[in-house]
Amino acid sequence: DAPLKPRILPASRRRVSTPHLICNSQRVPGSEEDAQPGYHRNDVDAVTARKRGQKSPQPVPLPPSGRCSVVPGSPAVAAAAMAASTAAGKQRIPKVAKVKNKAPAEVQITAEQLLREAKERELELLPPPPQQKITDEEELNDYKLRKRKTFEDNIRKNRTVISNWIKYAQWEESLKEIQRARSIYERALDVDYRNITLWLKYAEMEMKNRQVNHARNIWDRAITTLPRVNQFWYKYTYMEEMLGNIAGARQVFERWMEWRPEEQAWHSYINFELRYKENWIKYARFEEKHGYFAHARKVYERAVEFFGDEHMDEHLYVAFAKFEENQKEFERVRVIYKYALDRISKQEAQELFKNYTIFEKKFGDRRGIEDIIVSKRRFQYEEEVKANPHNYDAWFDYLRLVESDAEAETVREVYERAIANVPPVQEKRHWKRYIYLWINYALYEELEAKDPERTRQVYQASLELIPHKKFTFAKMWLLYAQFEIRQKNLPFARRALGTSIGKCPKNKLFKGYIELELQLREFDRCRKLYEKFLEFGPENCTSWIKFAELETILGDIERARAIYELAISQPRLDMPEVLWKSYIDFEIEQEETERTRNLYRRLLQRTQHVKVWISFAQFELSSGKEGSLAKCRQIYEEANKTMRNCEEKEERLMLLESWRSFEDEFGTVSDKERVDKLMPEKVKKRRRVQADDGSDAGWEEYYDYIFPEDAANQPNLKLLAMAKLWKKQQQEKEAGEQDPDTDTAEREAGPSCSY
Numbered sequence: 052d053a054p055l056k057p058r059i060l061p062a063s064r065r066r067v068s069t070p071h072l073i074c075n076s077q078r079v080p081g082s083e084e085d086a087q088p089g090y091h092r093n094d095v096d097a098v099t100a101r102k103r104g105q106k107s108p109q110p111v112p113l114p115p116s117g118r119c120s121v122v123p124g125s126p127a128v129a130a131a132a133m134a135a136s137t138a139a140g141k142q143r144i145p146k147v148a149k150v151k152n153k154a155p156a157e158v159q160i161t162a163e164q165l166l167r168e169a170k171e172r173e174l175e176l177l178p179p180p181p182q183q184k185i186t187d188e189e190e191l192n193d194y195k196l197r198k199r200k201t202f203e204d205n206i207r208k209n210r211t212v213i214s215n216w217i218k219y220a221q222w223e224e225s226l227k228e229i230q231r232a233r234s235i236y237e238r239a240l241d242v243d244y245r246n247i248t249l250w251l252k253y254a255e256m257e258m259k260n261r262q263v264n265h266a267r268n269i270w271d272r273a274i275t276t277l278p279r280v281n282q283f284w285y286k287y288t289y290m291e292e293m294l295g296n297i298a299g300a301r302q303v304f305e306r307w308m309e310w311r312p313e314e315q316a317w318h319s320y321i322n323f324e325l326r327y328k329e330n331w332i333k334y335a336r337f338e339e340k341h342g343y344f345a346h347a348r349k350v351y352e353r354a355v356e357f358f359g360d361e362h363m364d365e366h367l368y369v370a371f372a373k374f375e376e377n378q379k380e381f382e383r384v385r386v387i388y389k390y391a392l393d394r395i396s397k398q399e400a401q402e403l404f405k406n407y408t409i410f411e412k413k414f415g416d417r418r419g420i421e422d423i424i425v426s427k428r429r430f431q432y433e434e435e436v437k438a439n440p441h442n443y444d445a446w447f448d449y450l451r452l453v454e455s456d457a458e459a460e461t462v463r464e465v466y467e468r469a470i471a472n473v474p475p476v477q478e479k480r481h482w483k484r485y486i487y488l489w490i491n492y493a494l495y496e497e498l499e500a501k502d503p504e505r506t507r508q509v510y511q512a513s514l515e516l517i518p519h520k521k522f523t524f525a526k527m528w529l530l531y532a533q534f535e536i537r538q539k540n541l542p543f544a545r546r547a548l549g550t551s552i553g554k555c556p557k558n559k560l561f562k563g564y565i566e567l568e569l570q571l572r573e574f575d576r577c578r579k580l581y582e583k584f585l586e587f588g589p590e591n592c593t594s595w596i597k598f599a600e601l602e603t604i605l606g607d608i609e610r611a612r613a614i615y616e617l618a619i620s621q622p623r624l625d626m627p628e629v630l631w632k633s634y635i636d637f638e639i640e641q642e643e644t645e646r647t648r649n650l651y652r653r654l655l656q657r658t659q660h661v662k663v664w665i666s667f668a669q670f671e672l673s674s675g676k677e678g679s680l681a682k683c684r685q686i687y688e689e690a691n692k693t694m695r696n697c698e699e700k701e702e703r704l705m706l707l708e709s710w711r712s713f714e715d716e717f718g719t720v721s722d723k724e725r726v727d728k729l730m731p732e733k734v735k736k737r738r739r740v741q742a743d744d745g746s747d748a749g750w751e752e753y754y755d756y757i758f759p760e761d762a763a764n765q766p767n768l769k770l771l772a773m774a775k776l777w778k779k780q781q782q783e784k785e786a787g788e789q790d791p792d793t794d795t796a797e798r799e800a801g802p803s804c805s806y
Contacts, residue, residue, distance in 0.1 A: 266290065281312060561584040664687075672713070
């Protein structure tokens with residue numbers, strides 16, 4: 052649908068209204084002119100002036116009545132009309148009214164309000180042109196005719212405005228009138244052939260409509276006419292490359308380079324050649340095909356030199372190697388492959404590795420095949436550590452590979468690269484894997500390279516790197532000390548361990564240092580180290596026990612006993628039960644029965660645990676002295692009385708079971724019965740269960756123990772037992788009533804059985 056626009060009529064059909072001068076004799080009676088004889092008022096001007104709020108224009112004087120100064124239709128009519136209109140225009144100029152009252156109005160109108168009202172009323176918006184619907188071919192042809200006439204008129208008015216030509220051509224193109232559009236572009240080029248936009252639009256039209264040969268013709272004319280416009284060359288080469296005409300694109304580039312363009316054009320040509328490296332290979336194969344082997348080798352060498360190390364391609368080197376392989380130059384093939392593998396990344400060298408492996412299998416020995424496999428794995432590890440330098444597992448695998456088949460300098464280089472990747476965060480969990488790189492490095496220098504001085508430097512550098520104020524690694528200090536001992540540098544080892552205890556004391560460091568001095572039989576140093584150790588961690592029961600055992604081994608019993616006394620007097624201990632057991636075992640070994648008994652009593656003052664009572668009773672039993680059974684039984688009775696108020700009924704049951712086993716072995720029948728009467732009754736009960744949020748989660752069953760001593764003190768429990776007994780009797784009675792035959796048979800069988 053095209054918008055409907057007003058038609059322009061020919062000049063012959065137009066109605067032209069010419070102002071006429073009316074004579075007095077021709078005035079219409081009763082008109083305004085009669086009311087004011089001698090004057091003529093322009094009604095249109097009067098209406099316009101009244102709309103604008105101005106005064107009406109002054110009347111124009113006419114000639115005296117009875118005469119006509121100008122005859123209508125004569126040549127003087129136009130001049131008279133012009134003079135009258137000029138005079139009327141001068142009279143129409145409104146006079147500026149004098150403002151008498153200069154006081155501000157009551158209602159003030161701001162500029163913002165005026166803009167808002169204008170926006171609301173949309174005074175500046177023009178209504179869209181009416182839409183025209185074209186229903187048949189005749190209307191379409193009429194529309195085309197009008198549009199073409201409009202474009203031609205615009206071009207005729209100003210031929211140098213190229214935008215009119217382009218709009219005209221694009222409109223013809225939208226109607227698929229390609230020939231007309233081409234004609235318009237050609238006419239425009241005749242007007243201004245130096246206009247760059249015109250050439251671009253012309254060529255784009257041809258490419259858009261798949262007119263390839265026409266587009267080539269236009270680009271060729273453009274670069275011939277305006278060779279210094281780089282945009283033409285870029286578009287032309289891009290079109291040829293997109294069409295797959297590589298030779299044509301190269302030819303255009305060569306023509307362009309003859310004009311010595313700027314640097315960017317040369318870079319574009321280089322990038323183009325980099326995208327199509329196979330042309331060098333084709334050139335070399337052409338020379339090889341015709342027997343010019345030396346020329347083919349020179350072509351490959353020129354290609355390698357041209358692309359350099361930055362733009363290497365594995366296909367070029369594979370082709371070069373295969374050429375040398377065909378010429379039986381196996382050493383040159385091996386050199387080419389190794390040169391390429393050293394400079395091409397692993398991701399881009401898959402085909403290269405494959406061909407190199409095939410070559411070695413065909414013409415190489417076992418050593419060569421192993422070398423290529425190792426090289427392949429090495430490239431894989433290199434890519435992994437480049438992608439993530441803090442992947443220490445990849446470094447470990449890489450180092451293991453290098454150590455198996457590489458020189459010492461190469462291994463050291465890889466180790467230096469690995470340890471250079473220090474964890475970015477000073478947290479021990481990030482350093483645990485990293486520190487093993489240093490450990491492996493030191494062990495390699497000591498065991499494989501046999502370089503103790505370099506090993507010492509590795510240990511010292513690692514210890515300087517670790518932030519000891521935040522955390523440390525006792526393993527590193529101990530390995531360094533052991534290394535110095537192996538080198539027979541005992542002062543260095545002691546200095547290292549002393550420094551570690553001073554900087555960052557840890558249990559493992561103290562234990563390692565003490566173990567070292569024990570092996571050297573330096574007991575005085577061990578005592579000092581234990582004292583420092585216990586000052587550092589007085590809650591460590593193991594340290595107290597080891598210190599006391601050392602004194603026991605050395606035969607200083609009183610010193611060992613004093614150490615135990617100091618240990619159990621500490622306000623806080625990590626494993627007090629182990630310490631007390633060790634102290635009691637120590638006194639038992641020394642056959643100090645009374646001291647052991649006192650220790651048990653002191654321990655029972657601190658805790659009433661059932662195991663302590665059982666151990667105490669077994670100690671009295673194992674003492675082997677007179678009255679040991681009575682003392683053991685007395686301890687069980689005392690423990691039972693003490694644990695009556697204990698809430699843990701399982702522990703009380705454990706005590707009674709231990710007591711019963713004692714009576715079974717050493718007691719009389721009355722003693723056994725007495726203990727059996729103390730054994731509890733196992734009862735199944737139910738209790739309500741609550742969920743974590745406090746809601747009711749139902750009921751659960753559990754077993755409870757009712758001791759006879761507790762039941763005697765609680766009447767409710769005795770009543771409960773009687774109720775259970777009555778219920779049992781009722782159930783037996785009901786069972787007998789339901790099965791009378793069974794009762795009769797039992798009565799009949801009773802006398803015979805008794806007889």
